[in-house]
Amino acid sequence: MILPHNANKKSATHYPLPFEPVLREQETLVLREKTIYRIKPQIHLCIMIDPFQTLFAVPLECDSCVQDVSNSLKKLPGISRVDADLQKQLVTVEGTAAPSAIVSAIQDTGRDAILRGSGKPNSAAVAILETHAKDIPSPVRGLVRIVQVSSKLTILDLTLQGLSPGGYHATIRAAGDISRGAASTGDIWGRQEPGKEEEADVPPRGKLGSINVGKSGTASVLLDKPIEAWEIIGRSFVVSKERDGSFKSGDPDTIVGVIARSAGVWENEKTVCSCSGKTIWDERRENVERGLA
Known part of the structure; x- marks a missing residue:
């Protein structure tokens, strides 16, 4: 989907x-x-996804800045509420819009934005997707932000860059071992055991869908799956032209990352890293250089 x-x-x-x-x-x-x-094609059936909150750090200097950001966000489909804290330099957004789309809308105002949290506690995750091909100066090729929006529904906000054009498949794998790239991640997560004929037509829980990458080498898609965020923490996320596995070693267009827990709204308000002493904006600049925009 x-x-x-x-x-x-x-x-x-x-x-x-x-x-x-x-x-x-x-x-x-x-x-x-x-x-x-x-x-569903030919069926007039709709399932609502509950609105969720996302929290962003945004450089705000005055009330005019707040108004510019709020107006830009309110133009996005799916936004129901925008609250900005000028003193704390934070913007809270409620709705069903993808976090990456919210970042783009804020950047359209000439300001940057850093996602600081999404969803409720223990309901968010993230994976940095990299190629394991040799001699690649910048291996990062994608990022997936994961937010559980209801008891049995999770959305996955996937952005890709630097890939060759064509069709790709996104899957969650059973294992989180990426020592050999996608080749060591195991089978698709949730595949039915052999012999269960009554469930033969049920797709694996980790089979997410297909993505088309255009000539620019980029793609942004929103996926959804009836799973819970905690079930996939520690597993791996793979995007590849290969459908079910048998990943080619060193393929620059097969990217993989381990799914890690991410902060929920208001769980991460620090602005300076206690380890490096760098501000969130220093780290942001480094991440942009690595391709983690």
């Missing part, structure tokens, strides 16, 4: 419902106003 952030609504087929779906071969997520809907 995939919703491109830059989906073209003009190409959508009209349904007798109060939104316009972007049609795909399989189920598709549709973002409209304050709700994300999952649409």
Whole structure:
């Protein structure tokens, strides 16, 4: 289930419902106003995703800055509330918009933004996706931000860069061993055991969907899955042109990262790292240079 952030609504087929779906071969997520809907082809069925909070550090100098950022965010589909704290340099956003889309909207005002937390405690995770090909000066090729939005539904905000054009498959793997890149991550997480014929048609829980990378080598998609965030902590996240495995060693277009717990809203308010003494903005500049924009 995939919703491109830059989906073209003009190409959508009209349904007798109060939104316009972007049609795909399989189920598709549709973002409209304050709700994300999952649409099955030929079936008028929608499932609401509960709004969640995300917290961002943003350089704010005056009330005009607050107004600029708030106005830009309120133009995003799915945003229901924006609160800015000028003194603490923090912006809290409530809604169903992808965190990466919120960062882009803030950057459109000429300011940077750092995600400081999302969702409730123990409901968020993140994975930095890197290629294990040799002699690659900048191996980082993607980032996935994971937020559990209800008891049995988690969204995955995936951004990719520096990949060759074509179709890719996103999967969660059973193991978190990335010592040999994707080759050591094991099978797709949640694959049914052989012999269970009654569940033969049930796809693995870790099979997330397909992504198309354009000529620019970039892609941004929003995935959803009926799983809980704690179930996938410590497992690995793989994006590859290979569908189910047999990953080629040293393939620059196969990227992998271990899924780690991430801070929920208000769980990480520090502005200076106690280990390095660097501010969050110093670290931000370093991360941008590494490709972790």
